[in-house]
Amino acid sequence: MAESILELKNLCKYFGGVVAVDHLNITVEQGKIISIIGPNGAGKTTIFNLITGFVRPSSGKIFYDGKEINGLKPYVIAKMQIARTFQNVQIFPQMTVLENVMVGRHVRSRSGFIFSTLFPPVFRTEEKKIREDAMQFLDIVGISHFAKNTAGSLPLGNQRQLEIARALAVEPKLILLDEPASGLNTRETLNMGKLIEKIKKMKITVVLVEHDMELVMDISDKVNVVNFGRCIASGNPIEIQSDPDVIAAYLGG
Amino acid sequence: MGHRDYIGLIIMVVVVALIPRLIENDYYIGILVFTALNCLTCMGLCLLMGYAGQISLGHSAFFGLGAYATGILTVTLGWSPWAAMGAGACLAALVAVVVGVPSLRLKGHYLAMATLGFGAIVHIVFVAAVNLTGGPNGIAGIPHLHLFGFELSTDKSFFYFSWAAVILGLFFALNLIHSRVGRGLRAIHGSQDAAGSLGVNTARYKIQIFILSAVYASVAGSLYANFVNYIDPGPFDVMHSVLLVTMVAVGGMHNIWGALIGAVLLSILPEFLSALSDYFGGVGISYNPDYDMLIYGGILLAIMLFLPGGLFDGFRNLLRLSFNTMDNIKKRVFS
Amino acid sequence: MVAMGFNMIYNSTGIINLAQGEFVVLGGLMMVSLTMGADISIPVAFVITVLFVTVVGILMERFTINPVKPPTVMRLIIITVAVSILLKGSAMCFWGKESHYMRHFSGTEPYEIMGATILPQTLWIFGVLIIIVAGFIFFFNFTMTGKSMRACSINRDAARLAGINDRKMVMLSFALSAGIGAIAGIIVTPIIQMDYGRGALLGIKGFGAAVVGGLGNSIGAVAAGLLVGILEALGGGYISSHYMDAFALLILLIVLFIRPSGIFGSREASRLKEF
Numbered sequence: 001m002a003e004s005i006l007e008l009k010n011l012c013k014y015f016g017g018v019v020a021v022d023h024l025n026i027t028v029e030q031g032k033i034i035s036i037i038g039p040n041g042a043g044k045t046t047i048f049n050l051i052t053g054f055v056r057p058s059s060g061k062i063f064y065d066g067k068e069i070n071g072l073k074p075y076v077i078a079k080m081q082i083a084r085t086f087q088n089v090q091i092f093p094q095m096t097v098l099e100n101v102m103v104g105r106h107v108r109s110r111s112g113f114i115f116s117t118l119f120p121p122v123f124r125t126e127e128k129k130i131r132e133d134a135m136q137f138l139d140i141v142g143i144s145h146f147a148k149n150t151a152g153s154l155p156l157g158n159q160r161q162l163e164i165a166r167a168l169a170v171e172p173k174l175i176l177l178d179e180p181a182s183g184l185n186t187r188e189t190l191n192m193g194k195l196i197e198k199i200k201k202m203k204i205t206v207v208l209v210e211h212d213m214e215l216v217m218d219i220s221d222k223v224n225v226v227n228f229g230r231c232i233a234s235g236n237p238i239e240i241q242s243d244p245d246v247i248a249a250y251l252g253g
Numbered sequence: 254m255g256h257r258d259y260i261g262l263i264i265m266v267v268v269v270a271l272i273p274r275l276i277e278n279d280y281y282i283g284i285l286v287f288t289a290l291n292c293l294t295c296m297g298l299c300l301l302m303g304y305a306g307q308i309s310l311g312h313s314a315f316f317g318l319g320a321y322a323t324g325i326l327t328v329t330l331g332w333s334p335w336a337a338m339g340a341g342a343c344l345a346a347l348v349a350v351v352v353g354v355p356s357l358r359l360k361g362h363y364l365a366m367a368t369l370g371f372g373a374i375v376h377i378v379f380v381a382a383v384n385l386t387g388g389p390n391g392i393a394g395i396p397h398l399h400l401f402g403f404e405l406s407t408d409k410s411f412f413y414f415s416w417a418a419v420i421l422g423l424f425f426a427l428n429l430i431h432s433r434v435g436r437g438l439r440a441i442h443g444s445q446d447a448a449g450s451l452g453v454n455t456a457r458y459k460i461q462i463f464i465l466s467a468v469y470a471s472v473a474g475s476l477y478a479n480f481v482n483y484i485d486p487g488p489f490d491v492m493h494s495v496l497l498v499t500m501v502a503v504g505g506m507h508n509i510w511g512a513l514i515g516a517v518l519l520s521i522l523p524e525f526l527s528a529l530s531d532y533f534g535g536v537g538i539s540y541n542p543d544y545d546m547l548i549y550g551g552i553l554l555a556i557m558l559f560l561p562g563g564l565f566d567g568f569r570n571l572l573r574l575s576f577n578t579m580d581n582i583k584k585r586v587f588s
Numbered sequence: 589m590v591a592m593g594f595n596m597i598y599n600s601t602g603i604i605n606l607a608q609g610e611f612v613v614l615g616g617l618m619m620v621s622l623t624m625g626a627d628i629s630i631p632v633a634f635v636i637t638v639l640f641v642t643v644v645g646i647l648m649e650r651f652t653i654n655p656v657k658p659p660t661v662m663r664l665i666i667i668t669v670a671v672s673i674l675l676k677g678s679a680m681c682f683w684g685k686e687s688h689y690m691r692h693f694s695g696t697e698p699y700e701i702m703g704a705t706i707l708p709q710t711l712w713i714f715g716v717l718i719i720i721v722a723g724f725i726f727f728f729n730f731t732m733t734g735k736s737m738r739a740c741s742i743n744r745d746a747a748r749l750a751g752i753n754d755r756k757m758v759m760l761s762f763a764l765s766a767g768i769g770a771i772a773g774i775i776v777t778p779i780i781q782m783d784y785g786r787g788a789l790l791g792i793k794g795f796g797a798a799v800v801g802g803l804g805n806s807i808g809a810v811a812a813g814l815l816v817g818i819l820e821a822l823g824g825g826y827i828s829s830h831y832m833d834a835f836a837l838l839i840l841l842i843v844l845f846i847r848p849s850g851i852f853g854s855r856e857a858s859r860l861k862e863f
Contacts, residue, residue, distance in 0.1 A: 052450055054449075054450075084450050086447065090444040090446055092447065094443055095436075099436060103436050105433075109433050111434065116432035126433070
């Protein structure tokens with residue numbers, strides 16, 4: 001039986017008078033692709049922000065690998081091998097594609113402030129390794145030919161791939177993808193689906209927030225439907241598609 | 254990667270070594286010493302502004318702190334100038350932490366205003382704390398620095414020393430930029446959220462860079478005190494802070510060489526204009542140092558409007574353009 | 589009043605105009621030239637000065653703010669700094685470095701009210717302040733243009749869709765804040781004697797009042813301005829007059845650090861864009 005790598009227990013988040021997340025309970029099994037879907041404004045990105053420490057829960061708990069992680073800062077969460085992408089692609093536009101991924105290796109490297117100031121790169125063997133490792137992740141994603149390009153000059157589809165390569169460089173056990181297919185055409189979406197399945201083969205658990213239903217139903221092991229901050233249905237894709245509550249939520253019944 | 258920067262560093266060493274052979278006039282050498290001190294301060298400021306993306310409109314406060322630390326400790330307490338410089342740097346670092354930590358939560362304009370207020374407060378303290386700082390009259394009789402038993406009392410000797418400090422500072426800055434930490438800083442500037450999600454401790458890095466830039470400014474200030482042997486609150490006011498930002502912005506804040514270019518150009522500019530007006534003296538256009546402010550403001554405005562990447566960026570684009578054109582010409586000729 | 593100027597520009601564009609203090613200086617100095625130098629009567633000079641500075645404000649917006657794309661925060665801040673340097677430098681070239689004296693609007697004999705001495709000029713200051721505040725309340729709440737400006741500041745895109753010319757609104761906000769800055773400079777010059785270098789300090793204190801009152805909230809700004817002024821004077825009395833300015837600035841820093849939304853402002857308004 002697969003263990004749950006991530007558990008959201010009774011999670012709540014209030015923004016002033018708005019209830020973004022309302023006593024949410026979700027369990028994520030290790031090594032699977034779990035999707036979170038729901039109408040716009042249902043609180044999906046807030047869930048990611050809660051997990052990754054960008055936002056503090058109003059109440060409730062988040063368990064990762066059995067440990068409580070609610071309220072920890074984002075960089076601590078990254079050190080615990082949770083990585084994420086952003087709904088509006090947050091690559092570093094002024095840096096090259098390779099440099100973007102090299103930043104992803106930050107948690108896997110050690111040189112501190114003082115050490116870095118005193119010695120030029122030639123004396124720091126770690127630098128070379130970071131660069132080589134970063135290249136590998138570009139290969140996995142399939143954009144290594146763009147390595148020297150400025151990240152901001154890439155088209156959206158490649159930028160999304162870059163963001164994923166960068167997140168993979170963290171060598172996460174859990175990766176959160178926030179609408180990775182948003183703005184992509186059919187072909188690009190299919191490639192994205194293949195990439196996500198590749199990630200699953202790397203033994204990384206994937207939590208996916210997505211609007212593209214074909215993609216979601218195609219690759220997910222389990223689907224959670226969220227509306228008004230609550231989980232209203234949970235199951236495999238076939239069950240979800242015929243669930244009356246889900247249909248009602250989407251059609252506004 | 255970064256090789257070009259280090260080669261540039263070596264070229265700089267050569268140029269600096271040669272200059273005193275070409276320029277005999279002590280007055281100009283003195284100007285170049287001030288230029289060096291501005292370069293040192295601007296390098297620190299550039300790391301803060303261009304790489305970490307934080308603005309400081311009060312940086313001359315740190316410059317002043319270093320100068321006054323040196324002044325007070327050497328004259329009133331008889332400390333050695335080196336010890337005083339170290340103490341000044343520690344003081345600057347401490348102040349940077351005290352001001353920096355609460356400022357972490359501030360962004361954009363709030364940060365600009367907070368640093369402006371900070372700089373103004375420090376300047377007022379310099380003027381008003383007469384018992385400590387000598388008030389508007391300042392402190393006189395600051396001793397020279399001694400290096401390996403050699404007293405740095407001539408303009409020329411200080412020229413070498415101050416530019417050696419700049420080169421050392423540049424070396425450290427380049428090391429930092431081309432490192433994991435430097436990448437982290439640029440990541441913070443690119444997208445603070447993404448940087449955090451990748452394990453970059455943004456708060457800690459911002460403070461560390463703020464401290465580093467404060468120390469650079471403080472050391473420059475101490476050197477200033479040791480060079481001129483007399484300080485008063487005048488050069489450490491808000492206008493000077495703004496001038497520092499101008500130098501970095503005009504030169505190109507996103508690249509450390511830009512900061513150097515900006516500092517050098519704007520430090521030499523008044524002399525250049527004055528020489529120009531002597532030349533045009535007959536025509537009736539005369540240069541008055543009062544016009545300085547107008548000219549600085551005008552240059553800053555023009556650069557910010559038309560060339561936001563600074564002169565460095567403009568220069569680089571120009572080079573790129575000429576290479577491309579040459580390529581195109583080559584293709585046409587040889588096809 | 590300076591704080592109100594800051595608020596206006598912040599509300600319509602989201603930027604802090606660091607040249608605001610210079611508008612005040614310009615107003616004061618220009619008034620001095622017209623009344624003392626050219627011997628024009630006060631009301632006429634008042635109108636001319638305000639118009640002049642307002643035009644300067646409009647020019648600033650047209651030529652230095654509007655054309656900037658992309659309008660990154662860092663760039664805009666430095667641009668307003670550059671404009672403030674230019675204005676300051678121009679002031680220095682035209683009016684020199686000395687302080688300028690302007691005669692009071694009415695007599696110079698102070699009144700005795702409840703044991704405190706008040707200069708007539710001070711009464712003028714309060715009077716003008718009340719008129720301005722009343723005028724602005726009326727303008728923003730009861731006229732079409734005023735309401736359009738408010739709409740613009742709340743949601744610029746929505747306002748555009750509603751047919752409001754948002755660029756004109758921004759220009760108007762600059763014009764108004766320049767004008768109000770000029771008025772502030774005019775009424776205060778008889779008491780403090782204006783010189784070219786005062787802009788930065790006046791600007792920072794005005795900004796301080798704006799922040800304390802809650803950036804974007806004009807009633808708060810006025811209240812805060814009075815509050816800060818009183819605290820500053822008290823501090824000057826108790827500690828030492830040299831440190832008076834530092835005291836006001838310290839208040840600003842403390843408020844920024846502890847409660848950036850100010851006393852009357854909202855938490856939301858204090859979340860600003862990153863560089």
